[in-house]
Structures are given as C-alpha cells and as structure tokens.
Amino acid sequence: MKAMYVEEALRPESNLGVMNFLNEIAERYPKAISFASGRPAEDFFSLEQWLSSVPHFVEHYAFRNQLSRRASWNKISQYGQTKGIIADLIANQLAADEDIHCDEERIIVTAGCQEAMDLCVGAVCRNPNDTILAIDPSYIGITGAAARHGVRINPVRRDGDLLANIAEAYSFAEAGGERPRLLYLVPTFDNPTGTDMSNDERTGLLHFAIEKKILILEDNPYGMIRFDGERLPSLYEQDNDGCVIYCGTFSKTLCPALRVGFMLLPNKIFGSHADATSFGAVLLEAKSFVTVNTSQICQAVVGGVLLAENGSLKRLITPAVELYRHKRDRMLQSLCDHFSDNRQDVKWNVPSGGFFLVVTLPFAFSMEDAEICAREYNVLVMPVASFSLTQRLDTRVRLSFSYATQEVIEQGVYRFSRFVHDRLLQRSASV
Amino acid sequence: MKAMYVEEALRPESNLGVMNFLNEIAERYPKAISFASGRPAEDFFSLEQWLSSVPHFVEHYAFRNQLSRRASWNKISQYGQTKGIIADLIANQLAADEDIHCDEERIIVTAGCQEAMDLCVGAVCRNPNDTILAIDPSYIGITGAAARHGVRINPVRRDGDLLANIAEAYSFAEAGGERPRLLYLVPTFDNPTGTDMSNDERTGLLHFAIEKKILILEDNPYGMIRFDGERLPSLYEQDNDGCVIYCGTFSKTLCPALRVGFMLLPNKIFGSHADATSFGAVLLEAKSFVTVNTSQICQAVVGGVLLAENGSLKRLITPAVELYRHKRDRMLQSLCDHFSDNRQDVKWNVPSGGFFLVVTLPFAFSMEDAEICAREYNVLVMPVASFSLTQRLDTRVRLSFSYATQEVIEQGVYRFSRFVHDRLLQRSASV
Numbered sequence: 001m002k003a004m005y006v007e008e009a010l011r012p013e014s015n016l017g018v019m020n021f022l023n024e025i026a027e028r029y030p031k032a033i034s035f036a037s038g039r040p041a042e043d044f045f046s047l048e049q050w051l052s053s054v055p056h057f058v059e060h061y062a063f064r065n066q067l068s069r070r071a072s073w074n075k076i077s078q079y080g081q082t083k084g085i086i087a088d089l090i091a092n093q094l095a096a097d098e099d100i101h102c103d104e105e106r107i108i109v110t111a112g113c114q115e116a117m118d119l120c121v122g123a124v125c126r127n128p129n130d131t132i133l134a135i136d137p138s139y140i141g142i143t144g145a146a147a148r149h150g151v152r153i154n155p156v157r158r159d160g161d162l163l164a165n166i167a168e169a170y171s172f173a174e175a176g177g178e179r180p181r182l183l184y185l186v187p188t189f190d191n192p193t194g195t196d197m198s199n200d201e202r203t204g205l206l207h208f209a210i211e212k213k214i215l216i217l218e219d220n221p222y223g224m225i226r227f228d229g230e231r232l233p234s235l236y237e238q239d240n241d242g243c244v245i246y247c248g249t250f251s252k253t254l255c256p257a258l259r260v261g262f263m264l265l266p267n268k269i270f271g272s273h274a275d276a277t278s279f280g281a282v283l284l285e286a287k288s289f290v291t292v293n294t295s296q297i298c299q300a301v302v303g304g305v306l307l308a309e310n311g312s313l314k315r316l317i318t319p320a321v322e323l324y325r326h327k328r329d330r331m332l333q334s335l336c337d338h339f340s341d342n343r344q345d346v347k348w349n350v351p352s353g354g355f356f357l358v359v360t361l362p363f364a365f366s367m368e369d370a371e372i373c374a375r376e377y378n379v380l381v382m383p384v385a386s387f388s389l390t391q392r393l394d395t396r397v398r399l400s401f402s403y404a405t406q407e408v409i410e411q412g413v414y415r416f417s418r419f420v421h422d423r424l425l426q427r428s429a430s431v
Numbered sequence: 432m433k434a435m436y437v438e439e440a441l442r443p444e445s446n447l448g449v450m451n452f453l454n455e456i457a458e459r460y461p462k463a464i465s466f467a468s469g470r471p472a473e474d475f476f477s478l479e480q481w482l483s484s485v486p487h488f489v490e491h492y493a494f495r496n497q498l499s500r501r502a503s504w505n506k507i508s509q510y511g512q513t514k515g516i517i518a519d520l521i522a523n524q525l526a527a528d529e530d531i532h533c534d535e536e537r538i539i540v541t542a543g544c545q546e547a548m549d550l551c552v553g554a555v556c557r558n559p560n561d562t563i564l565a566i567d568p569s570y571i572g573i574t575g576a577a578a579r580h581g582v583r584i585n586p587v588r589r590d591g592d593l594l595a596n597i598a599e600a601y602s603f604a605e606a607g608g609e610r611p612r613l614l615y616l617v618p619t620f621d622n623p624t625g626t627d628m629s630n631d632e633r634t635g636l637l638h639f640a641i642e643k644k645i646l647i648l649e650d651n652p653y654g655m656i657r658f659d660g661e662r663l664p665s666l667y668e669q670d671n672d673g674c675v676i677y678c679g680t681f682s683k684t685l686c687p688a689l690r691v692g693f694m695l696l697p698n699k700i701f702g703s704h705a706d707a708t709s710f711g712a713v714l715l716e717a718k719s720f721v722t723v724n725t726s727q728i729c730q731a732v733v734g735g736v737l738l739a740e741n742g743s744l745k746r747l748i749t750p751a752v753e754l755y756r757h758k759r760d761r762m763l764q765s766l767c768d769h770f771s772d773n774r775q776d777v778k779w780n781v782p783s784g785g786f787f788l789v790v791t792l793p794f795a796f797s798m799e800d801a802e803i804c805a806r807e808y809n810v811l812v813m814p815v816a817s818f819s820l821t822q823r824l825d826t827r828v829r830l831s832f833s834y835a836t837q838e839v840i841e842q843g844v845y846r847f848s849r850f851v852h853d854r855l856l857q858r859s860a861s862v
Contacts, residue, residue: 045505118721291545
C-alpha cells in the first residue's frame with residue numbers, strides 16, 4: 001500500500017508527521033493486510049471505457065458553444081476558463097443524485113476536492129487571528145490545508161452535545177483572541193469515524209454559523225455511498241442565508257485518477273450577493289495561480305460519463321455501493337466472530353455508509369501499536385489518534401473496509417483480533 | 432479570447448488586477464484580433480489520437496511494475512504517488528530533447544508548471560523577510576504565486592548589464608532587511624520579451640546564486656520552440672553545486688489541457704545531499720495538500736505520447752515549430768510593411784524562438800491604450816507595463832504571434848500600426 005497523501009517523513013511533531021510515520025509502516029510491511037487506506041475498490045473502475053466517452057462530451061460542448069467538432073476538440077485542448085467547463089453537468093448531477101438544486105454559475109471545478117479545501121482556507125482565513133473550527137478527530141486534508149496557510153484549527157469535541165461543544169470551542173477561541181471563520185465538516189459518513197450527523201445537528205450547525213457569521217465548508221465525498229437509513233438533506237440544501245460552501249469529488253464515485261472535484265458556492269454570503277460575487281472572484285484568482293484551470297481532459301472524461309449516464313451516477317455506482325455494503329457487513333460479521341470473547345471490552349459502530357468504521361478498545365491505541373500490528377500481526381490499521389487535532393490518547397482504531405476484498409477483510413480482522421487478545425492477556429498478566 | 436489565467440476583477444492596485452482588466456477588455460471586444468494571449472497554435476493538437484496512446488502507457492507501466500494489464504489500469508485509476516508516475520519518461524525526454532541528464536528520482540510531476548511555481552515559492556520563502564528576485568518585467572505566474580504566499584518580489588532591471596543589475600537588486604533588498612531566496616528566470620525566450628539569455632549571463636547568474644546561496648527557479652516552457660541560433664545550455668545542465676530548480680511543461684509542446692508540468696530538483700542543494708532530500712520532502716508534502724497527485728490520466732496521456740514518439744518530442748513538434756517560425760516571420764514582415772514610415776520611431780526585437788516579440792514605441796503604452804486599441808482598432812495587445820513589477824511607465828508592447836493565423840497576423844499588425852500612426856499624428860498636432 002503506497003503513501004496516499006504524503007510520502008516522506010516531515011514535521012514529526014504534528015499529525016502530518018504521524019501520517020508519514022504510518023505511510024512508512026505501510027512501505028516497510030508491504031505484505032500486511034491494509035485497513036489503513038481510504039482507497040476506493042477497483043472492481044468497477046472502467047477507465048478505458050470512460051476515456052472512450054470523451055468524444056460524447058466534445059459533441060455536447062460543440063453544441064452548447066456553437067462550435068464545429070474540430071473547434072470543440074481544440075477549445076477543450078487549450079487553456080480554459082478557471083472555473084471549468086462542466087458546471088452544467090455537475091449541477092444536473094447534484095439535482096438528480098443529491099437533491100441539491102443550484103445555479104451552475106456558482107460551481108468552480110477544482111483539481112480534486114483537496115484543491116477546493118486549500119483555496120477555501122486561503123480565501124476565508126486572511127487575517128492572522130482567523131481560525132478554522134473542526135471536529136476532533138478530523139480528516140487530514142483540512143489539517144494539511146490549514147498548515148499550508150499557517151491557519152490554526154480550533155478543535156471541537158465530538159462526544160456529547162455537538163452543538164454545545166461547538167459553542168464551547170468558539171468561545172474558547174474568541175477568549176484567546178482568535179476569530180473562527182470556517183467550520184469544516186463531513187456531515188455524511190465522516191472520515192475517520194463514519195458518523196452520519198443527525199438532522200437536528202445539521203440545522204443547529206446552520207443556525208450557529210449564521211449567528212456567528214462563520215462559513216461552513218461541507219465536504220461530501222461519501223454521500224452517495226449509503227447502505228441503509230434515510231438520506232438527510234445536505235447543509236447546502238438547507239442554507240437560506242448563505243453560509244455553506246459545498247465540496248464534492250468524483251474520486252469515490254468514478255476514480256481518484258481524474259483529480260476532478262468542485263466547490264459549490266452560495267448565491268449570497270450572509271445575505272449579500274456582492275460578497276458572494278467577490279468571494280468567488282478571490283477563489284478564482286487564487287486557483288489561477290495554483291493550477292490555472294482543472295485539466296479539461298479530465299473534465300471531459302467526467303462530462304462524457306455524466307452524459308452517457310443521462311446526468312446521474314446512481315445507476316453506475318449501484319454495484320459498487322452493493323459491494324461496499326457487503327464489505328462492511330463482512331467486517332462487522334468478522335468483528336462479531338473474532339471478538340466474541342470480548343464483547344464487553346471491544347465495541348464498534350455500524351456506519352450506514354462510507355468507507356470506514358471505528359473499533360473502540362479498552363486501552364489507548366497509539367502509533368507504536370499500529371507498528372506492532374503491522375510488524376507482528378501483519379495488519380495495517382489507523383489509530384484514530386492520528387487524526388486528532390489535540391494529540392490526545394485515543395482508544396479508537398479506524399478500519400477501512402473499502403479497498404480490501406471480503407476474504408482479506410475476514411483474515412485481517414482475525415489478525416487484528418489476535419493483537420487485541422494478546423494485549424488484553426498481557427494486561428491481565430501484569431495486573 | 433477567454434481569460435487565460437484570471438477571470439474577474441480583483442485587487443486593481445496590483446498587476447494581477449491589470450491582467451483582469453485586460454481579460455475584461457478581451458471579453459468586451461470578442462471580435463478584436465488578439466495578439467494578447469500566449470496560447471499555443473491549435474493546428475497540431477491531436478488530443479483524440481493522444482488519448483488513444485494511453486493503453487501504450489498502461490502496458491509500459493504494467494511491465495515496469497510487474498503488474499497484469501488489468502492491475503496496471505487499476506493502479507493508474509487510483510490515488511498514486513505524490514511525485515507522479517512518468518518521471519522515467521520525462522528524464523528520457525529531457526536527455527533526448529534538452530540535453531539535460533538527470534536522476535529521475537529528482538523529478539516531481541505537477542499539475543502544470545504553475546503548481547510547481549506555487550510549491551517552490553512556498554517551500555523556499557518560509558521566513559517573513561524572504562523574498563524573490565525577478566527580472567522586471569516578469570511572467571505573471573510568478574507574481575501570482577508570490578502574492579498567494581505573501582512574498583515580496585525584488586525587481587531586477589533588464590537594460591544594461593544584467594549581472595550588475597541583479598547584484599544591485601540583491602544589495603538593495605539586503606539593505607532593506609530582506610533576504611532574497613529565489614531567483615525566478617525564463618532564460619530561453621522569456622515571457623514577455625522573447626529574450627534568449629547569453630551564455631555569459633547564464634554562467635554569471637549561476638556564480639551569483641552560488642555565492643549568495645539563492646536558489647534559481649529556471650522556467651523553460653519555450654526551449655524547444657527555437658527558430659534560429661544555437662541552443663544554449665540550460666542553467667540546470669551547468670549547475671555543479673546545486674542551486675537550480677528546473678521547471679518544464681507539456682502545455683506548449685503538446686497541449687495546455689493536460690495540465691502536466693514538472694520540476695526537476697538538484698541532486699544536492701549548495702553541496703548538501705541531505706538538504707536536497709529534505710527540500711524534496713517539503714515540496715511533496717505541500718503538493719499532497721494542494722492536488723494530492725497530478726492526474727494519472729493526464730500523466731498517462733503524456734506517457735503514451737512519449738512512448739509512441741520513442742522518448743523525444745522533437746519529431747512531433749517540428750511542424751508546429753515551423754508554423755511558429757512562419758508566424759514570427761509574417762509578423763516581422765508586417766511590422767516592416769506597416770511601420771515603413773516610422774522606422775526611426777518604432778522598433779522591435781527579432782526573437783529566435785518562443786511565442787512573443789516586443790515593439791517599442793516612441794510613447795508610453797498603458798492599459799488605457801490597450802483598451803483604445805481594442806475598442807477603436809479591433810486589436811488586442813499587451814502593454815509590457817502589465818508585466819511590470821514596479822508599475823512604471825513603459826513604451827513597449829508585447830505581441831504574441833503563437834495563436835493568430837498568418838492572415839490574421841497581417842491584418843492585426845495593420846490595425847495596430849493605425850493606432851500608432853494616429854497617436855503620432857495627434858502628438859505632432861498637439862506640439
């Protein structure tokens with residue numbers, strides 16, 4: 001398993017360094033079963049076929065822009081608009097698949113969702129005391145984007161009343177002379193915990209953001225990968241005042257090699273159309289000096305697939321969602337089977353979608369433990385502590401069920417259970 | 432002509448704002464002949480064919496990594512190494528086409544050369560008083576990257592002795608408490624002026640960089656587009672001590688929609704292998720939080736073309752270089768024809784390659800003049816002042832001959848000459 005985001009050891013003091021440490025473990029034990037990486041399953045990758053849908057997009061683009069076929073190929077091969085050329089198709093897909101009805105003019109296509117996060121942090125947090133609120137633990141992408149811009153993250157505790165915790169984190173930041181400007185959230189099937197936020201939490205967060213004039217960065221990579229339960233409306237859908245920036249990606253629904261994501265901006269920001277317009281302009285200028293524009297070849301692949309699928313990705317990803325559901329179920333069953341002696345001590349959640357579940361152990365699980373798992377038990381898992389914004393001890397372990405095959409999942413959970421059993425034996429022996 | 436880098440008006444005080452102003456003019460006068468944009472000619476774009484070379488790369492990648500064909504497709508469709516997957520082919524191409532012999536391990540593939548510039552500025556200028564030295568006027572991409580990172584640029588005058596000017600700019604910066612860390616250069620066929628630096632200038636710059644411990648960012652988008660004169664060795668080739676970061680792109684040789692560029696790092700930095708290694712790690716970490724990795728689809732297209740061309744792009748771009756030569760010649764001839772009455776007053780350079788030439792007028796040419804050209808004479812040209820780091824008046828105008836057809840070039844130069852004639856008449860009338 002190769003390093004997913006970072007490849008070499010740096011800044012060991014931060015959790016970016018922790019990620020590197022884990023990537024190194026993965027490199028050192030290449031034969032270990034990996035539940036560490038959040039890669040999508042490859043069973044339904046069809047890149048060769050998807051590439052063949054590019055001419056379909058070229059024709060659509062020709063028609064829409066009143067160009068000849070040749071001129072359409074040429075224009076797609078050139079430099080292009082910073083905001084991208086598939087906003088119409090993304091807007092249609094959002095309406096069909098996510099019930100988000102938006103103005104296509106508010107979409108900026110980005111080089112993956114990570115670029116959207118980087119641009120957003122830079123555009124929102126412009127003063128030295130501007131900070132980001134994020135739930136602890138949080139996806140490493142926001143930590144990295146914040147670090148790049150020298151912006152501090154104010155951690156929000158997840159246990160108990162989320163809204164009270166956010167208010168507490170906000171007050172604490174304010175008392176320290178900081179001004180939280182951005183609230184980063186993965187409301188649906190969070191990474192690392194797999195949590196699906198309740199509707200009360202969603203609406204409460206919106207009220208809080210409006211009251212405090214904080215922009216919400218709603219990151220939704222896993223929304224379409226739902227196994228059970230009702231789909232809850234995104235924050236963007238429920239935002240009437242203009243405080244939500246929605247980010248999406250085609251990495252999980254199609255494939256990561258596209259590096260096509262997008263951000264959808266509100267029509268007004270805290271009621272102001274002018275502010276929304278100038279905010280969009282700031283983001284576009286910043287993007288023009290990072291990646292100029294998102295590869296129009298990759299946009300054409302996404303566009304071609306969306307056209308071939310009549311605007312929705314639901315049909316295309318149904319088999320993949322089924323597969324992920326089976327993998328989750330296999331992991332849950334394996335956990336039941338191999339932790340049957342420890343059901344009092346070892347617990348786990350049952351995510352309704354996404355790529356991850358979290359096992360809670362009766363002891364803190366550290367980086368060193370992750371290395372022991374890899375070296376002695378041949379299984380790679382992620383300490384939830386590695387996503388911590390506070391470097392605190394954590395008894396939780398993130399297991400990804402997205403990439404490994406079902407047989408491998410069974411075997412990997414067994415190996416992980418051996419580690420836990422042995423550790424519990426050591427503990428009782430030493431008592 | 433659409434906005435190439437930036438689309439909306441922002442920061443009117445800076446020359447980034449100037450670019451927006453010019454893009455707006457281009458939008459307002461869509462029927463004007465454009466010599467403003469540095470877009471490549473589209474005559475030899477073959478994207479449909481280039482896409483069909485992807486399977487060629489997939490096989491190469493399978494062979495190199497001992498994978499099945501299916502596994503190779505899957506691995507290319509996934510997240511991948513931050514540094515990219517075509518370093519071997521880029522290293523071969525650099526050896527074949529640019530006489531640069533390098534260690535492929537020192538190559539980082541980027542989402543266009545602009546990302547390389549952004550990463551470099553961020554990685555090199557880390558302290559508040561760190562600055563960039565750049566020749567005035569300079570390509571807007573470095574200005575934008577510097578602005579994003581809040582890094583100041585120390586302008587270097589181009590007229591007279593370049594080395595003395597650089598030393599002067601350095602001393603001036605140092606006296607002001609600044610520490611220049613990076614020297615940005617396009618040594619071969621500079622944008623905006625088209626200048627090809629002499630070999631004495633190149634070696635002198637290297638000595639200066641070593642002495643002052645300044646890293647050189649050598650940007651070479653136009654090196655292969657040479658019409659006449661001897662190719663001079665790149666700074667990277669001549670760098671024995673480790674001070675040159677070389678940047679390349681496939682935007683001008685293949686097409687911009689690829690968004691594939693790269694940076695080639697020195698094996699050691701000012702003699703230190705350890706510093707070169709940790710510098711590479713800093714760049715990779717930063718990239719992992721901007722674009723994660725460069726689209727492997729786009730890398731596969733570039734890789735496929737390089738394989739199909741046996742490692743060199745010379746054969747493929749020969750017709751394009753011939754076309755650019757004819758366009759340059761047509762522009763030079765048109766200038767001779769239409770400025771025959773003003774040969775004392777109006778001068779221009781004869782670039783040996785690249786996309787641009789510069790006309791020097793007997794009066795300052797401003798943004799307002801550019802708008803007058805567009806509105807009243809239906810021709811779009813770029814004031815060299817718009818590339819200025821100092822906002823000073825400038826009598827020069829950049830004319831791009833890369834994009835317009837030869838007939839259009841003739842007509843556009845005529846229109847521009849009418850503007851100049853009329854302005855000169857007004858001047859003599861008002862004297």
